[in-house]
Amino acid sequence: MGWIDLICFAAQNLWRRRARTLLTTLGVVIGTVCIVLMFALGLSSYKQFEETFMNNRDLTEIQVNAGMSESGGSVKLNSKLLADIMTMDGVDKATPVLQFPVYIDAGEYETSYMTVTALDRDYIDGSFDFAEGGLFDDSEMPQLVLGYYTQSQFVKDGEQPDEQSMYDMGEDGEQPDITLPFDYKTQPLKLYIGFNPSETGMDENMPSSKRYPAAISGTLKKDDYGDTGYNAHMNLKAAETLIRQNRKLAEQFGISADSYNEVRVRAKDLDSVSDIVETLNKMGYQAWSTGQSLESFKQEMANRQAQLVLIGAIALFVSAIGIANTMLTSILERRKEIGIMKVTGLALKKIRRMFLIESAVIGFAGGLVGAALSYIVAFAVNNGEGGADLFGMYFQQGTVLTIPVWLALAGIGVAVLVGVAAGIYPAWKATRLSPMEAIRNG
Numbered sequence: 001m002g003w004i005d006l007i008c009f010a011a012q013n014l015w016r017r018r019a020r021t022l023l024t025t026l027g028v029v030i031g032t033v034c035i036v037l038m039f040a041l042g043l044s045s046y047k048q049f050e051e052t053f054m055n056n057r058d059l060t061e062i063q064v065n066a067g068m069s070e071s072g073g074s075v076k077l078n079s080k081l082l083a084d085i086m087t088m089d090g091v092d093k094a095t096p097v098l099q100f101p102v103y104i105d106a107g108e109y110e111t112s113y114m115t116v117t118a119l120d121r122d123y124i125d126g127s128f129d130f131a132e133g134g135l136f137d138d139s140e141m142p143q144l145v146l147g148y149y150t151q152s153q154f155v156k157d158g159e160q161p162d163e164q165s166m167y168d169m170g171e172d173g174e175q176p177d178i179t180l181p182f183d184y185k186t187q188p189l190k191l192y193i194g195f196n197p198s199e200t201g202m203d204e205n206m207p208s209s210k211r212y213p214a215a216i217s218g219t220l221k222k223d224d225y226g227d228t229g230y231n232a233h234m235n236l237k238a239a240e241t242l243i244r245q246n247r248k249l250a251e252q253f254g255i256s257a258d259s260y261n262e263v264r265v266r267a268k269d270l271d272s273v274s275d276i277v278e279t280l281n282k283m284g285y286q287a288w289s290t291g292q293s294l295e296s297f298k299q300e301m302a303n304r305q306a307q308l309v310l311i312g313a314i315a316l317f318v319s320a321i322g323i324a325n326t327m328l329t330s331i332l333e334r335r336k337e338i339g340i341m342k343v344t345g346l347a348l349k350k351i352r353r354m355f356l357i358e359s360a361v362i363g364f365a366g367g368l369v370g371a372a373l374s375y376i377v378a379f380a381v382n383n384g385e386g387g388a389d390l391f392g393m394y395f396q397q398g399t400v401l402t403i404p405v406w407l408a409l410a411g412i413g414v415a416v417l418v419g420v421a422a423g424i425y426p427a428w429k430a431t432r433l434s435p436m437e438a439i440r441n442g
């Protein structure tokens with residue numbers, strides 16, 4: 001009796017007890033669906049994690065703030081620190097950061113308040129995503145790159161044009177597009193440090209800012225993050241000139257051209273981030289990077305994946321018990337048949353194989369149906385308008401389940417292995433029956 005004969009014989013035996021086989025297979029189906037969906041949910045969560053975290057272009061950027069030395073004195077952010085940082089292993093670029101408020105006069109339009117972040121041009125070159133225009137040049141004339149949301153700060157007679165606001169929501173719940181209310185390429189600008197110099201009620205002792213001709217070199221797209229979207233940006237060289245020429249006024253805002261608000265460092269690769277951060281913290285500075293949290297995030301995702309797979313494994317374990325119970329019951333019902341096979345000289349290993357094949361067929365059928373059903377569930381979840389509650393698992397709206405082919409095949413393979421493992425003891429039990437006693441009691 002060859003393998004094909006054994007498989008056909010096993011299929012006939014299962015078909016004769018099809019009601020019991022169907023119920024046992026159903027347990028494997030549910031177990032397979034659970035493990036495939038749970039694994040897919042973990043994979044989908046990790047993919048979203050990659051899109052929002054791993055692909056963040058600032059993952060290798062380190063933010064450095066002033067701190068305290070071991071002796072208790074303050075450590076400042078200055079040119080000496082910048083020189084020290086550039087000698088560290090793994091550092092690609094570094095820039096001082098100056099932040100200060102400005103008032104801009106754009107003819108009919110003006111800003112009551114806008115925060116400017118000044119950095120080295122070389123540091124940010126290529127990192128901005130422009131909607132219009134481009135990066136400022138390396139001159140000392142103030143040129144601004146406007147974050148998407150700063151464009152709503154230009155008002156006429158105290159009101160935003162066409163009710164354009166970062167806080168307004170349309171009837172569809174979406175924020176309207178924010179654009180400049182004037183042509184930035186032709187509109188001459190006047191820039192002042194601080195607030196509107198003609199505004200009444202200002203502190204009489206506060207020095208007035210000098211007026212500077214300025215220009216807007218470009219505007220950024222909506223999908224920029226953090227202060228990139230909410231601040232204007234300027235070349236560091238131009239900002240230092242403004243601050244030095246308005247030293248007393250700048251001091252009122254706690255600004256100095258020789259002491260920076262912040263230093264930003266870009267590592268050459270992600271592996272260098274932790275070492276740079278550790279070195280800077282030992283020097284007394286407060287250094288932090290999004291990339292530093294990468295390992296903890298990855299560990300959290302791995303733990304969540306393990307928990308989800310464990311739930312699916314428990315479901316398959318329960319189905320394995322069902323297979324073992326079915327096969328043991330089958331042996332008791334087929335004692336006479338087993339006895340005849342032994343008396344006629346059928347090898348014990350072939351009897352063992354026959355029962356292992358029967359349990360494997362149950363696992364394969366359950367795995368195949370379970371994998372197919374998993375795709376149906378994923379389709380329902382991905383295309384449903386609201387949350388979905390299936391097999392005791394709730395999927396909130398917006399959940400995207402992706403089931404790779406290899407995962408479906410792996411689910412079928414695991415189901416087959418579970419079936420074989422569950423059939424080992426019943427197959428051994430069948431080979432231990434006494435032939436004559438089996439025929440007599442069968």
